[in-house]
Amino acid sequence: MIALSLAEIAAIVGGQQHDIPDPGRTADGPVVIDSREVRPGSLFAALPGDHVDGHDYAERAVAAGAAAVLATRPVGVPAIVVDDVVTALGALARAVVEKLGTTVVALTGSAGKTSTKDLIAQLLQRLGPTVWTPGSLNNEIGLPLTALSADAGTDTLVLEMGARGIGHIRYLTEITPPRVGLVLNVGTAHVGEFGGREQIAVAKGELVEALPAAEAGGVAVLNADDPLVRAMAARTKARVVLFGESADADVRAEKVRLTATGQPSFTLHTPTGCGDVTMRLYGEHHVSNALAAAAVAHELGMPAHEIASALSGAGQLSRWRMEVTERADGVTIVNDAYNANPESMRAALRALAAMGEAASARGGRTWAVLGPMAELGEEALAEHDAVGRLAVRLNVSKLVAVGGREAAWLRMGAYNEGSWGEESVHVSDTQAAVDLLRSELRPGDVVLVKASRSVGLERVAQQLLEREGEVRG
Numbered sequence: 001m002i003a004l005s006l007a008e009i010a011a012i013v014g015g016q017q018h019d020i021p022d023p024g025r026t027a028d029g030p031v032v033i034d035s036r037e038v039r040p041g042s043l044f045a046a047l048p049g050d051h052v053d054g055h056d057y058a059e060r061a062v063a064a065g066a067a068a069v070l071a072t073r074p075v076g077v078p079a080i081v082v083d084d085v086v087t088a089l090g091a092l093a094r095a096v097v098e099k100l101g102t103t104v105v106a107l108t109g110s111a112g113k114t115s116t117k118d119l120i121a122q123l124l125q126r127l128g129p130t131v132w133t134p135g136s137l138n139n140e141i142g143l144p145l146t147a148l149s150a151d152a153g154t155d156t157l158v159l160e161m162g163a164r165g166i167g168h169i170r171y172l173t174e175i176t177p178p179r180v181g182l183v184l185n186v187g188t189a190h191v192g193e194f195g196g197r198e199q200i201a202v203a204k205g206e207l208v209e210a211l212p213a214a215e216a217g218g219v220a221v222l223n224a225d226d227p228l229v230r231a232m233a234a235r236t237k238a239r240v241v242l243f244g245e246s247a248d249a250d251v252r253a254e255k256v257r258l259t260a261t262g263q264p265s266f267t268l269h270t271p272t273g274c275g276d277v278t279m280r281l282y283g284e285h286h287v288s289n290a291l292a293a294a295a296v297a298h299e300l301g302m303p304a305h306e307i308a309s310a311l312s313g314a315g316q317l318s319r320w321r322m323e324v325t326e327r328a329d330g331v332t333i334v335n336d337a338y339n340a341n342p343e344s345m346r347a348a349l350r351a352l353a354a355m356g357e358a359a360s361a362r363g364g365r366t367w368a369v370l371g372p373m374a375e376l377g378e379e380a381l382a383e384h385d386a387v388g389r390l391a392v393r394l395n396v397s398k399l400v401a402v403g404g405r406e407a408a409w410l411r412m413g414a415y416n417e418g419s420w421g422e423e424s425v426h427v428s429d430t431q432a433a434v435d436l437l438r439s440e441l442r443p444g445d446v447v448l449v450k451a452s453r454s455v456g457l458e459r460v461a462q463q464l465l466e467r468e469g470e471v472r473g
């Protein structure tokens with residue numbers, strides 16, 4: 001964080017100083033919510049949690065070097081007391097971003113946010129110092145913490161924005177007003193909470209509504225291939241840039257194909273030039289993510305040939321997103337278990353099918369180890385059934401459905417589509433899946449592991465790798 005005195009911080013957040021002997025003391029370390037991450041000069045934000053209360057760790061944080069604690073009550077050590085710590089974090093982030101004057105790039109969408117954010121960050125780092133959301137910390141706590149990690153040398157802030165309801169993204173844009181806003185897609189993630197894709201579009205479109213007008217430098221980057229996103233052009237005063245495979249997209253891909261190992265390759269077209277791209281990431285869905293990142297980078301001044309080079313060299317920065325590992329015995333594990341919705345499930349299965357072509361040449365099989373997709377509401381049965389059917393249509397060799405009734409629906413969809421018997425199985429939990437796979441896997445097999453985050457299916461991938469030696473892919 002940029003250096004601010006405790007008195008300045010108190011004024012910004014509207015807080016009262018308690019047990020602060022020197023209001024002029026500077027906080028210039030990171031703002032943290034975990035006392036174990038405190039560094040000299042940190043500001044420790046005491047948040048209540050499901051199992052612990054951050055206020056109980058205030059003394060430990062100051063002993064470790066924190067300049068003060070942001071709290072809702074006096075804690076016996078230097079503290080700035082506010083009515084709501086989360087609101088105060090937002091106010092502090094807003095003030096710091098305004099003081100820095102850095103360019104804010106914000107993105108949202110139903111699927112692909114984190115992977116696209118990671119791509120944008122890797123591209124923009126070539127233009128100058130860039131700070132971006134770690135992992136998927138994209139809510140009212142994670143976003144201000146990311147913004148507060150910027151300093152005077154930061155050129156660009158790349159911020160992922162998530163929403164679980166109408167008004168959420170509007171609030172986040174008030175904390176960190178963006179100049180460039182990117183909307184990836186409108187899918188069915190959280191459809192059970194929103195009540196339909198149209199309501200999701202309303203929420204996601206709050207990002208482009210918050211952008212400055214075109215004459216003030218505002219740019220809305222929209223997916224030309226998604227009708228609900230394309231329609232958001234009418235909701236913004238910013239200049240609109242379209243990306244996608246549509247012929248009228250300003251940044252588009254042509255000659256799209258997958259390599260034998262499932263990595264996308266295409267020709268990138270921008271308004272100022274072209275370039276060939278072969279990505280290190282896995283799955284055709286990354287083409288859209290790459291085009292979105294390319295559109296943002298192009299708007300910020302990166303030439304087409306450099307964008308193509310950067311996309312070809314970009315890796316996966318966040319864990320458990322199509323994380324490909326080859327074991328010493330030749331079995332490949334694809335850990336995509338961070339989260340799942342119908343769109344990302346379909347994309348992951350298509351990537352598995354592409355990787356399976358190379359696997360079959362060496363006698364290997366493809367395994368889809370899938371768990372429930374959360375928050376689909378009334379669509380849950382139909383969507384799980386459809387994913388099971390797609391596994392059959394893509395000629396996946398084996399389906400292992402893990403968990404309760406949603407997993408049973410996955411398996412039943414596969415059975416009804418292809419009269420699958422031994423090719424599909426429903427197991428109760430992750431350990432049962434691990435035991436099955438350990439007894440059945442053979443060299444050359446490719447195993448995809450994917451489910452909603454709450455299922456914890458990443459443990460399957462981790463246990464399969466812990467038992468065997470592995471070689472990073």
